[in-house]
Amino acid sequence: MQITSPEFKANSRAALADAQLQKALVNVRTGFIEKRQKAVDALPEFDRLRDSARDIKNHVLENLDLYLEAYEKKVVQSGGHVHWAQTAEDARGAILDICRKANARVVTKGKSMITEEIALNDFLESHGITPVETDLGEYIIQLRGEHPSHIIAPAVHLNKEQVEEDFRRVHDHLAPGRDLSEPEALLGEARRVLRSRYFEADVGITGANFLVAETGTSIIVTNEGNGDLTQILPRVHIVVASIEKIVPTLEDASQVLRVLARSATGQDMSVYTTLSTGPRRATDVDGPDEYHVILLDNGRSAMLGTEFQDMLRCIRCGACMNHCPVYHAVGGHAYGWVYPGPMGAVLTPSLIGVAKGGHLPNASTFCGRCESVCPMKIPLPRMMRHWREREFERGLNPGVARYGLSFWAFFARRPKLYRLASAIGIPLLSFATFGRKRLAWLPFAGGWTKFRDLPMPESRTFMQQFRDRDATTKQAAR
Amino acid sequence: MSGREAILAKVRASLKAQPEDGPRLAAVERRMAKPPRGVIPARGQLSPEGRVELFASLAEKFATTVARVRDPADVPEAVAAYLRSRNLPSAIRLGADKRLAGMPWQGQRAMEVRTGPSDGNDEAGVSHAFAAVAETGTLVLVSGRDNPSTVNFLPEHHIVVLNAGDVDGDLETALAKVRKSFGRGKMPRTVNLITGPSRSGDIEQKIILGAHGPRALHVILVGA
Known part of the structure; x- marks a missing residue:
């Protein structure tokens, strides 16, 4: 997919002016947050489970090489195949090889962000293989030629009228009089169309929420059941997963599962949590004949041992974006690549480079809500700050910001000078504004004041007021 | 260098770790052999009867319907009653599970019992649960000839028989x-x-039942 992260500012402007998008984003602000809160409130152990989940993943990351080897051994023992892919290109190549060997013409897909990351659909199409997205949201955006705007609710940027329009355009069997005005009717239509696709497919591709080292098991978590039909009906099942998805044991998977669905959709458990180990056995009467796992690195191994290692704990629940004021305002497409919101702001520069993704860590108010709801306690704001530092060090941010910061830093490093300057500046500012309480315009900051007023500071500096208050308190205490 | 060796080498370089690191390997193997139990929510730690009640109430909260029978021999009648209540044809699909096979289906003379995996043309499938989880109202089913996984996903209605003791x-x-x-x-x-x-909640976040799997899930609790 085309990366538009460098155009984040232009993307955001367009998003803010998009009435349909703004209407759809209301659903994020209300639904997700309330549902999560209710589920969390109902489980007194939730916070301790977050600690437990964090510690499990930290342990895995510290020993990732050993767990990957253990996991591979178990997959092979259960009759499956593991394909190691250093890059997106390697992963695509391995998938194509498997599809070709299976003479695949149609491939069904369960919802998977990792296949978005490696831009699999375009690649398969260019090689004559038809990928069919089966998750309702993914199906809708595939019809529209779009990409997910949210990692668990890919079509959250759309309203039902837009979906109806797409269905009428693409499903040419639909009678014009058929009522498709409600989501129920739209879902029924998608269910009917996709049912035959599951049986038609030669290969089914899913992602994985977890890979269990102890047993060589991959786990997917879904609500629709599409991931299951994708993996039990075709002859070949391919799991695409990044290396950090490993957990040591079934017990560890259970711990993390408890925080996953609650943080994502506010469910105690998603409807379907499916543990898959190897291909069809002699004792099976259904299921795939072949089971393949593509283990993708794509830049993650380089995050280990750095200040971004904690990001590899992410379980892709989406809570950070659901609670992010920036995401609420501009939606997911503005971020310009696969992963939006706070987790995307940290991950994107790691995967595509800070030169392209540098705007994203700046798209934060540092309100800290993302970290406070993260089930894996990932310090997202701190890591965005690290990216800002790197961007500054490499001279990637614009001159005005750099010189402005240097100017400010000159004073900030000299407290006496800073106090003196503010003691002169503040009364001057209130004098210059003729006693007005707010300024609608400032020289050199027209972009900022275009959308908001600058409230005027009190006539005295913080330090002056603090000294007075301190004296008053001491007097009162006497 | 193969992709495998390259990735493992990069991971080890980043972690500043050695491949044959005795203490690390021992820690990893110990954890997999003896998994720590972690944080277990108190809500499910109840008497056997308490667990059944919690399971049933949570299952119902998540839109599963629950019927109770005293004895396995009562299951076919409970299945027939469910089909009637939903105006469904008197036909079911089930696997080779001995517990199910041992039930008196012949008592439901009008009922067509198809065995084997589902081909997508079944209105109702019947499975026997391996276990259930009280803390979330969750059923545990394992694949195989006894309970083919297609029966869990293709029929419009999925009926699951669950022993209260499980x-x-x-x-x-x-x-x-x-594991055991x-x-x-x-x-x-x-x-x-x-x-x-x-x-699915994919259109305007409105939750609608019956996405790609069964539209309805019905549990028949035996011995509760």
């Missing part, structure tokens, strides 16, 4: 039972943890 308090206990039954480090091809009927 309801565990927490997920860890249920999965440990799978299949052997350490071995798993059935698929374990399905199912919590309610299939649903």
Whole structure:
């Protein structure tokens, strides 16, 4: 997919002016947050489970090489195949090889962000293989030629009228009089169309929420059941997963599962949590004949041992974006690549480079809500700050910001000078504004004041007021 | 260098770790041989009867319907009653599970009992649960000839028979039972943890039942 992260500012402007998008984003602000809160409130152990989940993943990351080897051994023992892919290109190549060997013409897909990351659909199409997205949201955006705007609710940027329009355009069997005005009717239509696709497919591709080292098991978590039909009906099942998805044991998977669905959709458990180990056995009467796992690195191994290692704990629940004021305002497409919101702001520069993704860590108010709801306690704001530092060090941010910061830093490093300057500046500012309480315009900051007023500071500096208050308190205490 | 060696080398370089690191390897193997139990929610840690009640109330909360019968011999009648109540044809699909096969289906003379995996043309499928999890109202089903996984997903209505004695308090206990039954480090091809009927919230965040899997999930609790 085309990366538009460098155009984040232009993307955001367009998003803010998009009435349909703004209407759809209301659903994020209300639904997700309330549902999560209710589920969390109902489980007194939730916070301790977050600690437990964090510690499990930290342990895995510290020993990732050993767990990957253990996991591979178990997959092979259960009759499956593991394909190691250093890059997106390697992963695509391995998938194509498997599809070709299976003479695949149609491939069904369960919802998977990792296949978005490696831009699999375009690649398969260019090689004559038809990928069919089966998750309702993914199906809708595939019809529209779009990409997910949210990692668990890919079509959250759309309203039902837009979906109806797409269905009428693409499903040419639909009678014009058929009522498709409600989501129920739209879902029924998608269910009917996709049912035959599951049986038609030669290969089914899913992602994985977890890979269990102890047993060589991959786990997917879904609500629709599409991931299951994708993996039990075709002859070949391919799991695409990044290396950090490993957990040591079934017990560890259970711990993390408890925080996953609650943080994502506010469910105690998603409807379907499916543990898959190897291909069809002699004792099976259904299921795939072949089971393949593509283990993708794509830049993650380089995050280990750095200040971004904690990001590899992410379980892709989406809570950070659901609670992010920036995401609420501009939606997911503005971020310009696969992963939006706070987790995307940290991950994107790691995967595509800070030169392209540098705007994203700046798209934060540092309100800290993302970290406070993260089930894996990932310090997202701190890591965005690290990216800002790197961007500054490499001279990637614009001159005005750099010189402005240097100017400010000159004073900030000299407290006496800073106090003196503010003691002169503040009364001057209130004098210059003729006693007005707010300024609608400032020289050199027209972009900022275009959308908001600058409230005027009190006539005295913080330090002056603090000294007075301190004296008053001491007097009162006497 | 193969992709495998390259990735492992990069991971080790980043971690400043050695491949043959005795203490690290020992820690990893110890954890897999003896998994720590972690934080277990108190809500499911109840008496056997308490677990059944919690399971049933949570299952219903997540849109599963629950019927109770005293004895396995009562299951066919309960299945027939469910089909009638939903105006469904008197036909079911089931696997080779001996517990199900041993039930008196011949007593339901009008009922057509198809066996084997589902081909997508069944209105109702019947499975026997391996276990259930009280803390979340979740069913645990394992794949195989006895209970083919297609029966869990293709029919419009999924009916699951569950012995009341198989309801565990927490997920860890249920999965440990799978481990015990299949052997350490071995798993059935698929374990399905199912919590309610299939649903989607992908259009305007409105939850609708019956996405790609069953529109309805019905549990028949035996011995409760």
